[in-house]
Amino acid sequence: MNSQAYKLRGPPIGLSLVYPHLPSSSALHGGTKLLITGGIVEAYRRLFLFLVRSIVDRFCITVSFDEEDPMYNWLLYWLSRRPVWRKARDLEVTTRHYGLEASQSAHPWLPPREDTRDTGREMSYLPRADKTYHMWYKRHLMLVSRRMKSPVSSFNRSEYLHIRIIAFSHRVLGDLLEEARAEYKTAKENVISVWASNNLNNWINITSNPKRAIQTIILDPGVKEMLLEDAHEFLNSQPWYAARGIPFRRGYLLYGAPGSGKSSLIQSIAGELGLDVYIITLSRSGLDDNSLYELIGGLPKRCIALMEDIDAAFKQGITRDLPPHNVPKGEEDGVAASMPPLIPEPSHFDPRVTLSGLLNALDGIGAQEGRILFATTNNFSALDPALRRPGRMDVHVEFKLASKYQAGELFKCFYMPSGGDGRDNMNDIEKECSEELAVQFSGIIPDRRLSMASLQGYLMRYKELGGKDEEHVEVEASR
Ligand SMILES: Nc1ncnc2c1ncn2[C@@H]1O[C@H](COP(=O)(O)OP(=O)(O)OP(=O)(O)O)[C@@H](O)[C@H]1O
Incomplete structure (x- = not known):
């Protein structure tokens, strides 16, 4: 009995092997003992954590969804509509629209509000950032948390959704994603999402517009029908393109009088085809050839890329080559170099898109397959022939003043x-x-x-x- 009690109070097994070999000075002896005890406790702690992690990995599926990924919106929308928030005590109430029209995203458990004119948006409940919530999905326990990628103080805060499901099979995750996608798609039936890039070159869902019925666009007979049919046919002919080795991309150039319905028609076609619109602003500050290439490469497989007033960007920012202040000293034309500059040198380096950069981005190796490009201009002749050529802009449609x-x-x-x-x-x-x-x-x-x-x-x-x-x-x- 006594020896049992001694064993329980005695040092851990590892320590009893080491203590007899310790030096004899009592201070040194005590210090070393402490050091070794600490080391062994730490080793046990690590071992314990390792075992817990291995068990968790074996029994859980852990996934993260980045804010920039469209799936993030699907899941947040799906989450916002779960009854679990009715009971939760610690929540975030938000007017986020998850890329949907406000009325679609309203939380089903909130009392309906008749008048949303003050904010124009409905409220919904969401999991609070940096807090973990428990919920059940198809009898599987699920832990959900929204986490910040960058520090709270940072200007460009971005977040991701972290989900852990206790399940052996990946099928549960597949079911969850499919359900979230389907719910989101149903809610999105009457809207088109509009995306634009931010200064970090990420695509951000800036707004959602109601679909515009194609009947409300009035053009000369056959024009909109031709465009819509062409786009439909393109989207359905991927194998045809692949069999012939033709890049699966199509470009439409709509040019002509201002206020003749170019933008309205694009919005309407996007609605008819059920595609999101990605606006590429060539004159966006900080956009240069590399970032444009990256941006176009980051477009989803099926979408409408929109470059509005492409001639204006051409006049303001796009050059065939790099701007003159980038030409190395001594290589400029001798006479021109000796003359005082007509335009003051910019105080800072402003990166710009060059025409060759734009051409490469449109049909270079990194260009996304399956995308439809719509470019609009009021000044057809200002565009470089290389930009207008088939392969980049396959269909040209002139918009005239009203007949x-x-x-x-x-x-x-x-x-x-x-x-x-x-x-x-x-x-x-x-x-x-x-x-x-x-x-x-x-x-x-x-x-x-x-x-x-x-x-x-x-x-x-x-x-x-x-x-x-x-x-x-x-x-x-x-x-
Ligand atoms: N063909 C049209 N059918 C119906 N509405 C039209 C048409 N053209 C213009 N509109 C109306 O005029 C307004 C401006 O149209 P829109 O912005 O589509 O013209 P745009 O050709 O893109 O102009 P801009 O070249 O100046 O950008 C819209 O509110 C739209 O409803």
Whole structure:
């Protein structure tokens, strides 16, 4: 009994082997003993942690989702709709929209709010950052935490979602992701997400716009149908491209009059194809050839890349070569070098995209397969022929000022009963009346002299008159 008690109080097994060999001086003896005890305790601690980690690795699936990854939005949206938050005491209430329209992302457990005009956004509940929550998914315990990648004080804070599921099979994780994706996709049916790059060259979901019905875009007959069919056909012909070794990419150049519907049509096509729009702003500060290459390489497999007013970027920032202040001293033209510079030297180095950098990014090795590029310009001739050539811009469509046909169709579009299916809700007399007024309106509008945007602006001013005051139209159109 006594010897048992001694054993329990005695040093750990490792220590009893080492103590007899310690030096005889009592101070030294005590210090060394302490050191060795500490070392052995630490070794036991590490061993324990190692065993715990091995068990956790064996029985748990651990995954992280980066904020920049679209899956992050799926999961956050999915999480925000779980009933678990009804009972949680420590939460974050947010107006985040997860790349969705506000009304879609509203938390199902919050009382509905009638008026969201003050914020324009609905609230939802989320797990608080740096706190771990327990929840059940298909009878598997799941630990969820949102963690910060960068320090809290840092300006560019970014986070990731950390999920640990106690399960042997990966199927649970697959089911979870599939469920989150499906829920997100359903919520996203009526919106298109718009992405832009930040200064760190990451794609950020900046907003979500409601889809615009293609019927509300009024172009000359056949134009939008041709574009939509072409894009549809492209997306369905990957094997055809692969079999012929042609890069699976398609570029559309929409050029012409301002306010003629270029951007509106792109938004509408994105909605029809169910693709997100990624805006590439060539004049973004800090964007140079390398970062543009990286940015285009980082586009998702199926998306619409949009470069608006590509000619403006060309005038302001893009050059065929590097800017003159980058030319090494002594290599400039002799006469020009001796003259004082007309434009003051920039005080700091401002990286810029060169034309060759843009061309390489569009169809270089790193360019993403499956993407559709839409570029718009008001000045077709300002674009370098290399940029316009097939392979980079395969389809060119000119947008002109409004034709009489467009004016008439816009008129009908404006004065059809709102809500529901528009013209289908009209009775025969109303339809006839609206046709007649539309003919009168288009008869007054001069052909190809006014933009669709200005006609829209005009009709907006008289939308209350319901299209019955043709005298106004006549007066305005004659101006
Ligand atoms: N063809 C059209 N059909 C219907 N609406 C149009 C059309 N063209 C222009 N609009 C209206 O005019 C406004 C401006 O259109 P949009 O921005 O699409 O023109 P844009 O050609 O892209 O102009 P810009 O070249 O100046 O960027 C939008 O509100 C849109 O509703």
